[in-house]
Structure formats: C-alpha cells, structure tokens
Amino acid sequence: MRIVGDGSINITYPGVLMSNKTVTITFSDHSGMCPMVAKRQGGAGDGRTMKHLRQMLSVKPFETVHGGRVSNDNKTRSLPTRTLPFIFHYVRRHPVGHLTVLLSVLMAVSFATFSQYGVKHLVDVLSGNRVDEVWSAFAILAGLIAADNMSWRIGGWVSTHTFVAVTGDLRRDLFEHLTGHSPAYFADRLPGMLAGRVTATGNAIFQLEQLFSWNVLPPTFAVVLSIAMLALVSPLMSATLALVSLGLGAVLMIWAARGNRLHERYATDAARVDGELVDVINNMPLVRAFGATLRERERFAARVQDEMSARGHSLRYLERLRLFHAVFTAALTAGLLVWAILLWQHKMASTGDVVLVTTLGFNILHGTRDLAVALVNMVQDVARLSEALATLLLPHDLRDQTDAHTLPSAVGAVEFRDVTFAYPGASPVLKKFNLVVPAGQRVGLVGRSGSGKTTVLTLMQRLRELGEGQILIDGHDIATMTQESLRDAISIVPQDVMLFHRSVIDNIRYGKPDASFAEVEAAAEAACCRDFINDLTEGYDTIVGDRGVKLSGGQRQRLAIARAFLRNAPVLVLDEATSALDSESERAVQRALDRLMQGRTVIAVAHRLSTLKNFDRIVVMQHGRILQDGSPTELERNDGPFRDLLLQQTMMIAAE
Incomplete structure (x- = not known):
C-alpha cells in the first residue's frame, strides 16, 4: 500500500478474532516508508489483528491512501527508455542510501591512500632513528587503517539495503509496465524470453551498482589520490603519470565500447534460450504426443551452441583488453620504481619516498587493473540492460486518454x-x-x-x-x-x-x-x-x-x-x-x-x-x-x- 499524506482510517469488519469491531489505522508519509499502527477501538491490537488487516488491505495492490481516502491509482509509472537515465531514475529514488555508500567509499579510499603516506612517515622515522616519534607515527598509521576498514563496513552495510531495494523497485516497475501491454505484444514474444529479460535487467542493474561502488569508484579515486600524492616526491613524475593514465583510460573505454555489438548479441541469444526452454516445457505433452523429444533436444542444443559461441566471442574480446592493460600497467609500474630509485641515488628522495612510490605504484597497478576488469564487465552489463530495455520498455499501444473517465454503473447496452x-x-x-x-x-x-x-x-x-x-x-x-x-x-x-x-x-x-x-x-x-x-x-x-x-x-x-x-x-x-x-x-x-x-x-x-x-x-x-x-x-x-x-x-x- 502506498501512503500519501497523513491521516487515519476506521474499518469495521466481522473478523474471525473480533466480531464487528472497529480498527483504526494511522499512517504518515515517510518517503515511501509506511509505518502503520492498528488498534481496536478502546484497546490495543495484536499481531493477528494486523495480519488480518494486511490481508484485507492487500486485495488491490495499487491502492493509495490520501488523508483517510483510499483511491485506486492505475496509472503506469513512466520509465526512461535509455540506459543511463534508466539507471539514474532508480538511483534518485534512494538518494540517502546511495549518497551514504558514495561517501563511505570515498572516505575509505582516502584513508587507505593516506595510510601509504603513513607507512612512508614510519619508515623515515625508523631510518632516521627518531625514537621519540615512533609510536606516534605508528598510532597515525593504525588510526588510518582502522578508519579505512570502518568506512568500508558502513558502505557495505548500507548497500545491502539500498541495492536490494533498487532491484525490487525495478522488477515491480517492469512488471507493471509489462502488464500494460496489449495481448498483441505478448502474442509476438515468448513468455520465457520476457521473463528472462526482466530477471536479467534486475541482475544487470544490481551488478552495475556493485561494480561501480566496489570496483570502479574505489580504484578511480585511489589512482587520482595516488598520482596527487606522488607530487610530494616528484611533481614531474605525478604529471607524467596523470597524462599516461588519462591516455590509457581513453584507449580502454574506446576499445570496450567497440565490443558492445558482441555483448548485445550474447544477451539476445541468452534471452532466446530462456524463451525456447519455457516454450518447450509449457508444451511438453505435445512434444511427447508427437515423439519429438529428440528433435526438441537437438533444436535446444543448437540454440545453446549459438549462445555459447556468442558468449565466447564476448569474453575473448574482453580478455584481449585485459591482456593489453596488464602488460601496459606492469611496464608503467616498473618505470615508476626505476624513476624513484634514480631519484634516491641522486639524493633527491628519501628511503621513505622510495617506499611511498613503491606502494603507490602497486596501488596504481592493482587499481587500474581492477578498474579495467570492472569497466569491461560494466560494458557487458550495460549491453545486456540496453538489449532488455529495448524490448521491455516499448510504448504501450493501448493507453487511457489523459481525461479518461470511469464508466458509471453499467446496465450493459x-x-x-x-x-x-x-x-x-x-x-x-x-x-x-x-x-x-x-x-x-x-x-x-x-x-x-x-x-x-x-x-x-x-x-x-x-x-x-x-x-x-x-x-x-x-x-x-x-x-x-x-x-x-x-x-x-x-x-x-x-x-x-x-x-x-x-x-x-x-x-x-x-x-x-x-x-x-x-x-x-x-x-x-x-x-x-x-x-x-x-x-x-x-x-x-x-x-x-x-x-x-x-x-x-x-x-x-x-x-x-x-x-x-x-x-x-x-x-x-x-x-x-x-x-x-x-x-x-x-x-x-x-x-x-x-x-x-x-x-x-x-x-x-x-x-x-x-x-x-x-x-x-x-x-x-x-x-x-x-x-x-x-x-x-x-x-x-x-x-x-x-x-x-x-x-x-x-x-x-x-x-x-
């Protein structure tokens, strides 16, 4: 039940537990959250009363309460048909949760990156034999590590609620949109294919949120902070690395985008396999009656083979991209280490600076590797999402007029x-x-x-x-x-x-x-x-x-x-x-x-x-x-x- 505004409803009903009693439901609008308190007139309610009321109130799933009035809102929610607006449509529905995850991730990455500087500081204190500063340097490093872990856990806990809520909203909305299509729409499409696309869309947006929050945003921000921190050792090294990273990112994005056609073909073939499977299962008595079991097995095997082939092409394309990235970033990290050692040999960098460059270099290496893997996976999920939306979000060919009225009590002429x-x-x-x-x-x-x-x-x-x-x-x-x-x-x-x-x-x-x-x-x-x-x-x-x-x-x-x-x-x-x-x-x-x-x-x-x-x-x-x-x-x-x-x-x- 969706609640709009504040109010209450009195319901008198012949319940099993209470005969002809009045139950009062009070409600208020809390951004879609609907805490309801039910009580008998003159006394407190119980769990069984609430269960009975929920059964009564859940008869029509699209009822909306307006200040004590129950009205039926059957207007289909308008959904964006393009992929990015579609994603942000659901992000905006849960702004607090997404903002909390975002800030938690940024704070965690900041603490993790600053802890590299904490290691440098501790090494410099130890190598300089500054005994009085050892424990304070250790305390700073330990505090940064603790804050890093705490931030990750806050973000992870909030995401378990927010991302799941987004997936639930999405599947409900897609079902609502599907039910608005005319019979002609369903006559032209396999039920299993449509069901598979709804499931794939929910899974894709969940994976996209997971990938962005844990595999794209952290390494991206970590690389930016690492490059900025390298300026403490060598501004020239930092500027050079920034330019190289931007160039590498552009190449990876262009290369990944060119594989969209392969990913969309795989998504289409996977949906076709789902549709074929449900179609055969629904018609199994017919298959048996005509002795067509072997024929259907061969037909399904051919569909699966097409899907496997499309998936193989998609995965091999991504693997070539990952191989290029691995070789390039390994060479880049080795170059950074050589550069830092040369600075140390010329007394232009301390031992702690070399340690800092080493840790930041590996941070950049692993960060960009994780980023590359995540980006190509995101491209795959975006392709699946785009392919599904192209079918699911076709406009309805039967719509109520904007000024449509309800039919008065009909007599049937x-x-x-x-x-x-x-x-x-x-x-x-x-x-x-x-x-x-x-x-x-x-x-x-x-x-x-x-x-x-x-x-x-x-x-x-x-x-x-x-x-x-x-x-x-x-x-x-x-x-x-x-x-x-x-x-x-x-x-x-x-x-x-x-x-x-x-x-x-x-x-x-x-x-x-x-x-x-x-x-x-x-x-x-x-x-x-x-x-x-x-x-x-x-x-x-x-x-x-x-x-x-x-x-x-x-x-x-x-x-x-x-x-x-x-x-x-x-x-x-x-x-x-x-x-x-x-x-x-x-x-x-x-x-x-x-x-x-x-x-x-x-x-x-x-x-x-x-x-x-x-x-x-x-x-x-x-x-x-x-x-x-x-x-x-x-x-x-x-x-x-x-x-x-x-x-x-x-x-x-x-x-x-």
Whole structure:
C-alpha cells in the first residue's frame, strides 16, 4: 500500500478474532516508508489483528491512501527508455542510501591512500632513528587503517539495503509496465524470453551498482589520490603519470565500447534460450504426443551452441583488453620504481619516498587493473540492460486518454457504430460494422472462420484500437473511459480457459479478490463446480497446475464460469465456451451458462448452433459484414446463410 499524506482510517469488519469491531489505522508519509499502527477501538491490537488487516488491505495492490481516502491509482509509472537515465531514475529514488555508500567509499579510499603516506612517515622515522616519534607515527598509521576498514563496513552495510531495494523497485516497475501491454505484444514474444529479460535487467542493474561502488569508484579515486600524492616526491613524475593514465583510460573505454555489438548479441541469444526452454516445457505433452523429444533436444542444443559461441566471442574480446592493460600497467609500474630509485641515488628522495612510490605504484597497478576488469564487465552489463530495455520498455499501444473517465454503473447496452478494423499488414476484418445490443439481450455471433466474430469480442474489450468508428457501452465511447472500468463491466468465458498455477479458490476469486468463502461457494454451486471441487484432494485449496493442467476441460470451463459469476459484470462475453467439450461436459457447462446469462447482456461466439437456441438474436457474419440478424426461430424458418450452416452442422452430426 502506498501512503500519501497523513491521516487515519476506521474499518469495521466481522473478523474471525473480533466480531464487528472497529480498527483504526494511522499512517504518515515517510518517503515511501509506511509505518502503520492498528488498534481496536478502546484497546490495543495484536499481531493477528494486523495480519488480518494486511490481508484485507492487500486485495488491490495499487491502492493509495490520501488523508483517510483510499483511491485506486492505475496509472503506469513512466520509465526512461535509455540506459543511463534508466539507471539514474532508480538511483534518485534512494538518494540517502546511495549518497551514504558514495561517501563511505570515498572516505575509505582516502584513508587507505593516506595510510601509504603513513607507512612512508614510519619508515623515515625508523631510518632516521627518531625514537621519540615512533609510536606516534605508528598510532597515525593504525588510526588510518582502522578508519579505512570502518568506512568500508558502513558502505557495505548500507548497500545491502539500498541495492536490494533498487532491484525490487525495478522488477515491480517492469512488471507493471509489462502488464500494460496489449495481448498483441505478448502474442509476438515468448513468455520465457520476457521473463528472462526482466530477471536479467534486475541482475544487470544490481551488478552495475556493485561494480561501480566496489570496483570502479574505489580504484578511480585511489589512482587520482595516488598520482596527487606522488607530487610530494616528484611533481614531474605525478604529471607524467596523470597524462599516461588519462591516455590509457581513453584507449580502454574506446576499445570496450567497440565490443558492445558482441555483448548485445550474447544477451539476445541468452534471452532466446530462456524463451525456447519455457516454450518447450509449457508444451511438453505435445512434444511427447508427437515423439519429438529428440528433435526438441537437438533444436535446444543448437540454440545453446549459438549462445555459447556468442558468449565466447564476448569474453575473448574482453580478455584481449585485459591482456593489453596488464602488460601496459606492469611496464608503467616498473618505470615508476626505476624513476624513484634514480631519484634516491641522486639524493633527491628519501628511503621513505622510495617506499611511498613503491606502494603507490602497486596501488596504481592493482587499481587500474581492477578498474579495467570492472569497466569491461560494466560494458557487458550495460549491453545486456540496453538489449532488455529495448524490448521491455516499448510504448504501450493501448493507453487511457489523459481525461479518461470511469464508466458509471453499467446496465450493459452495447453498440458498434461504423467500426472498421484491420490487423497490421492485413486487409480490413470489419468494414463499417454496425450492431446494437440492448441491455439484457442475448446475441449470438455465427459465421465461417475469418468472418470477424472473435474480432468483435476483442474490440469490445478494447484489446486493440479501432481503425474507424466507435464502440459504446450505455452510450459511452469505450475509447474515452479507463480500461480498468471497461473491464470491470465485462466478464468473459473463453474457449481456452486461462488459469493460474494457484489454488482453486484463488482462481475463482480472481473475478473478485475480496470475495468471502461463502460467495466463492455460491459461485461454485451456480457453476456446477461444487461436486468435483469436493472430490479434489485438498478441495478448494488444491493447486490446479500450470494453466489448470490437473483439471479436465469441462472442469476448467466451469471454474471460468464460477469466476464470471463472482465478477457479476453486466456484460458477458462467451467465446466458443463449449466447442471443445464432450457431450456430458457440454451439458454441465451449458446448465451453468444458462444460470450465468440470466439478467445480463450476452454476446457469444458459438460454433455449435444448438447452444444458441434460447438466445434472443443470432447475427450471421461474413467477411466483416452482417448477412442476417434475427431470432433463432426466424432465421431457421427462412432461407439464408444461417439455415445453410444449420443444415451443414446437422448433416455432420448425423454422419458421426
């Protein structure tokens, strides 16, 4: 729950532990933190009360509280699509944590670098036999080392909270953005590939924060401080090293950037492997049925081989870069040591100065080596992030208008007014299509495949945008209302029922998340589900499996009907709801549908014309146009396309 402002809410509810008691929730805005205090009226609350309240308040995940009012904020958060702005978008969400990590790292590096000077000072004191200064020099060095370690631990502790919070925010936001895409977006992409990219994006930004905080910022700052400190021994040495380091850094960055194409190819191939894996697992019964196990293994092995090849090219490119850096920095460090020894021979540097140059030289050597490794790893992660964002953050093709309004309490009158629609790259499916369905009327859509029946249902739910015309519910253009309020007015029972890998009760409650168990039982009873649910091992708590694989087709269909009962929307859409069932299952489903349709506006696409015999109207479609429109009795009595379809279907049934 997101809290905005200060206030309180009083909730009276018939809880299990407290019968008809009032619970007060007080809240305040603390940069997204939401400490809530719950108490019974006239007494203190307990942990069980809070647990019950959380269950009540977590029904709608996007609720926002404004000074005692609960409102539903369904606006999708806008996310930057370019990589660097995307990263900084999340850094700015946790400014205190990131600033603390940054300052801790800078302080730790400063103390570590100054400790090198502390070593020089101690060596000079010892070599000069300045006995009185030995312990003070040691104390300074010990203090610097202690401060160095303490700073690292502070930064590390804060980062465990901040970086994890960023990853959680990112994955929630990406999920929110993904759920705003239309069905067409998901139809063109493998689910496993999308899931893999969400995971890869979260991992990439976590790795980038880790790399920058522990492997890029420390050596960079250490090299800068080391070069500055070398000026105490030789300003010329310091200036020379600064120029060489800048040149080396520029070469490494240019070289690393040229490998982006290889890293992006690897990220694409890795996502494709994830997609293939999930696709095959989801269709494993089909693979077994066609004896295609060996074929799929070979196909997957080929995908993995492509990924391995791309990854090998990416890693070998980075290794060449590391090899160049290692040789160059080793030679540079050796040169610094020779330079320091020559200064010592000419009495221009003390023994402590030589020790300082040695320690700083190795500091620079190891620092630039770590920096080079981190930078090339960062380039890889940035490439993965860029590739994932290019797919995940595509703009939504279905958006609410800025002034979109919610649909008032609907009665269910539906009208298509001069609607023209074509799928991308195809000729129009509907052409100047007009249809009026009064509230409470049951209308069946029939026709041959490709006549536009399912498209009518798709457009009515605004799953795609119209080319021309309007669709109205109770006189309101659906393009001007929020998608959420439109969907609230419509229940659907599809041919291919979609169920979550959750319990029976969770799947039924999907139509009304806050429904009581009594309401769920009533919906199950009305949908003819109660008997088979009670026969399941754990009843309503039985997990139905991926897409309901543990249930029969008829059982899945009846669960979908129970879900629609619970939703209790004024408009009901039936898309071939009984076409894939055997006769016994069809009869059970049809009884449930007859109950569900009572008092609702119904628009149904049906293959079996017999299921429409009790409908008020049947509309016969062909090539996106209406050929016939009338009652079942009227159409059956008159010559025309409907009678031809009915005769053809009767002959097919007789032949069986």
